[in-house]
Amino acid sequence: MNRKELDPEASPSAKFGQLLRALRDERGWTQDELATRVGCSGAHVSAVETGRRPPTRRFAASLDRAFGTGDMFERQSRAARHTALIEGFPEYVALEERAAEIRLYEVGVIPGLLQTPEYAATLEADAVRREAITSEQADERVELVVKRQKSLVRSPSPLITAVLDEGCIRRPMGAPSAMHAQLARLLEFAEQPNTVLQIAPFSMGARRPFSLPVTVLTMPDRSLVSYAESAHRGHLERESTFVLPMVAAYHQLQAEALSQAASVAMIEQLRKGTP
Known part of the structure; x- marks a missing residue:
């Protein structure tokens, strides 16, 4: 054994x-x-x-x-x-490392899989300022961002579909140069052969099917797992009765969101405004 x-x-x-x-x-x-x-x-x-x-x-x-x-x-x-990682997240990360497909939707901030270290450090520094976490826990979170991204460089590459609310790219985070680099990172992500990047514009209004971040993993055996977080813990759902409706809603989200070409154009336009 x-x-x-x-x-x-x-x-x-x-x-x-x-x-x-x-x-x-x-x-x-x-x-x-x-x-x-x-x-x-x-x-x-x-x-x-x-x-x-x-x-x-x-x-x-x-x-x-x-x-x-x-x-x-x-x-x-x-x-x-007393750790930087909420309950349920380590178990999710272990599944993410093996997933064949990753579908994610994020609101407000760039998701960890797409963050630059500078963006991640800025985000966690503010959590330290608010005394939500310690400086050591902030370092742990930034290190995990890098580790998660490295785990996706494997063969065969997982298909990663990321739909970001428009607020993710318009919300300033740190110095203009850090935001400039982060937007450049998104453009690099969109160019990869195993990725899809779309922006859900503010104009979608009530047609947006999710109000909170959500992630759906397709595992190598084609089973589905969804992950969502509350303020204090993460929840993994493996029961297809609950996960399949989320997949359907995600497809609706993609249909309403900007195409990748239009999304890239929006990001490039924003990037021109950052030094």
């Missing part, structure tokens, strides 16, 4: 997962046996153990009761939860 190697230095969640695995192995329990003891599923234990899902306080407290470790797991979980 192949087991994912854990690097406790990679993140607080990885450190928590290694400790969990070590104590579980020490007692000879399977993931399902531990799950029965703490009142969850074996899949949940696996996700926490491999760092794909941060431990909740309730889960950590249940582990302390099962292992008789006082409040050790609960204390460790605080560091694992």
